[in-house]
Amino acid sequence: MSDRSRASDSAISTWFLRLYVLVVFAFVFAPIIASFVFSFNSDRFPTIPLGSFTTKWYETIFADTDVWDAFARSLTVAAITAVISTTIGFCTAYTDFRYRFRGKGFYLGLALLPPTVPLVIMGLAMLALLSRINMSGQVYSIVISHVVLCSPFAMAICRLRLSQMDPSLEAAAWNLGASQWQAMKTVIIPFCKPAIIAALCLTAAVSFDEFAVAWFVSGLNKTIPVMILEILQGNVDPQINAIGSFVFAISISLVVVAQILVMTRDDKGRKS
Amino acid sequence: MSFALPGLLWQLLFFVFPMMFLIALSFWLVKNYRMVPGFESVNWVKMYTRGYFWDAYFYTLMLAAISTVVTSILAFPCAYALAFKASPTVRRWAMFLLIIPFFTSYLVRAYSWQIFLGNEGIFNGLFSVFGFGPYKMLHTMFGTMVGYLTLCLPLVVVLQLLSLANVDKNLVEAAWNLGCGRVRTIFQVIVPLAKVGLVVAATFCFILSFGDFVSPYYLGGSKPPTLSILIIDTTKSGQQWPRAAVVAITMIVTLMIVAFSAVTYAYARRTRQ
Structure with a gap:
């Protein structure tokens, strides 16, 4: 093959690959964009061409007290879940960072495995157990299950941050007479602060979006995703796009904030 | 060591214990719509001798296998492209954008495909402009696959990208310099290194x-049902929780076997260097 044909060959393949990447991203974001666009569409059934612009679906959901109740419940569950699972995740990450002990592999497996269990199975197991001890169908039943699912993500984020820390910093604090708690408070937690906030945001997003386990254990205390799930089982209802756009806006904001915090570099106390 | 405790206690109490309870539950009986503790094999026998259970089992296995192959490819x-052709800035932005949907309401994203795939949806609207269609896409296996892709594609691209980014670029260039074609380099150098x-x-x-139950149910039409849908139906409509537990345990065991085989395969030494 001559050099020129080889060069044009690679130019074609580069253009093809660029186009391909764009198609993949279009596929990934098409449903989010469509949901947003059709939430303002006047037709009951989604068809092309679009009907006229309307805000009536938003007006319907704003007037619906059930939606408000579910929304408030979702926010409450997400906030409490975020605080508990970030605390647990941080403690687990610190344990992994600081200590070696027998059975550590098992310990870490336990800490990281829950998200790999299918949600339906997790939902069934939680429902079976919680209803046996009369703890199902409550708002706290959802929180209990969501913490199981969310703390591994918090653990991963905090662990990543700790691995960027110079481990001698903590030892230095100890040598200067700080107790473990003081070193934790003045060295470790300040260094991990961006990761902790990121973990709070990400776990809140996971909890806010979780529909399967919540569907099993929530009973009559529906959260927004459970409400969506139950509306979907009925007829086509454009309200879904309006509620969905809200859910997207909230969870995308949380995930974006979390990612910015994880990615932002600040070099204080970093390993050289 | 007190930092180890919160996580350990919570996961033992609310993760390990419920899973163990599920195993016990599969041996319980249901009498007059109430669950009675016991140690009977009746649920296992009932489920494992039903044709519809095995139909659902192999159908789910097949769907997941197809999804894995299609998504990976x-x-x-x-x-x-992102690992070898893009600048670090583009790569970082791409990762940033791909992580967002993974944590963003999969339920609504899957459902939104109805807008595209319906008989009068966007795709059929476009096809009719060119004189094709309408094609039935919703409530078919194609619909299920679109849903699975919605669920898995962002994550799979991110994980593949991370492993490809770690491939030593010198080895790739060495292969090119030695006259190895692009396609052959991909399959004989890059893929084995990122295996x-x-x-x-x-x-x-x-x-x-x-x-997953969302895609096979809302986009695939649930005909036939998958194992997850079977669990939901058995739990929500009947009071047959013990039988749902049998399905759940079968699923977990299957996933453990698959994950174990995959890890063994991934770390197996290559026979030919």
Whole structure:
């Protein structure tokens, strides 16, 4: 093959690959964009061409007290879940960072495995157990299950941050007479602060979006995703796009904030 | 060591214990719509002798396998382009954008495909302009696959990208300099070097697809049902929780076997260097 044909060959393949990447991203974001666009569409059934612009679906959901109740419940569950699972995740990450002990592999497996269990199975197991001890169908039943699912993500984020820390910093604090708690408070937690906030945001997003386990254990205390799930089982209802756009806006904001915090570099106390 | 306790206690109490309870539950009986503790094999026998259970089992296995192959293949050129052809800035932005949907309401994203795939949806609208269609896409296996891709594609691209980014560029260039063609370099140099990451990505895809109920139900029409749908039906409509537990345990065991085989395969030494 001559050099020129080889060069044009690679130019074609580069253009093809660029186009391909764009198609993949279009596929990934098409449903989010469509949901947003059709939430303002006047037709009951989604068809092309679009009907006229309307805000009536938003007006319907704003007037619906059930939606408000579910929304408030979702926010409450997400906030409490975020605080508990970030605390647990941080403690687990610190344990992994600081200590070696027998059975550590098992310990870490336990800490990281829950998200790999299918949600339906997790939902069934939680429902079976919680209803046996009369703890199902409550708002706290959802929180209990969501913490199981969310703390591994918090653990991963905090662990990543700790691995960027110079481990001698903590030892230095100890040598200067700080107790473990003081070193934790003045060295470790300040260094991990961006990761902790990121973990709070990400776990809140996971909890806010979780529909399967919540569907099993929530009973009559529906959260927004459970409400969506139950509306979907009925007829086509454009309200879904309006509620969905809200859910997207909230969870995308949380995930974006979390990612910015994880990615932002600040070099204080970093390993050289 | 007190830092180890919160996580340990919570996961033992609310993760390990419920899973163990599920095993016990599968041996319980249901009498007059109430669950009675016991140690009977009746639920296992009833489920394992039903044709519909095995139909659902092999159908779910097949869907998850197809999803794994299709997603891995479709993700690869994208991950390859981002790993080898894109600037670090573009790569970082791409990762940033791909992580967002993974944590963003999969339920609503899957459902939104109805807008595109319906008989009068966007796709059929476009096809009719060119004089094709309408094609039935919703409530078919194609619909299910679109849903699985919605669930898995962003994650698989990210995981593949991470493993491809770790491939030593010098080895790739060495292959080119020695006259190895582009396609051959991909299959004989890059893929073997990134094997572990690629297999891990595929395994996650299998796990997610195998357990999902949204796509086969809302986009695939639930005909026939998958194992997850079977669990939901058995739990929500009947009071047959013990039988749902049998299905759940069968699923977990299957996933453990698949994950174990995948890891063994990923770390197996190559026979030919």
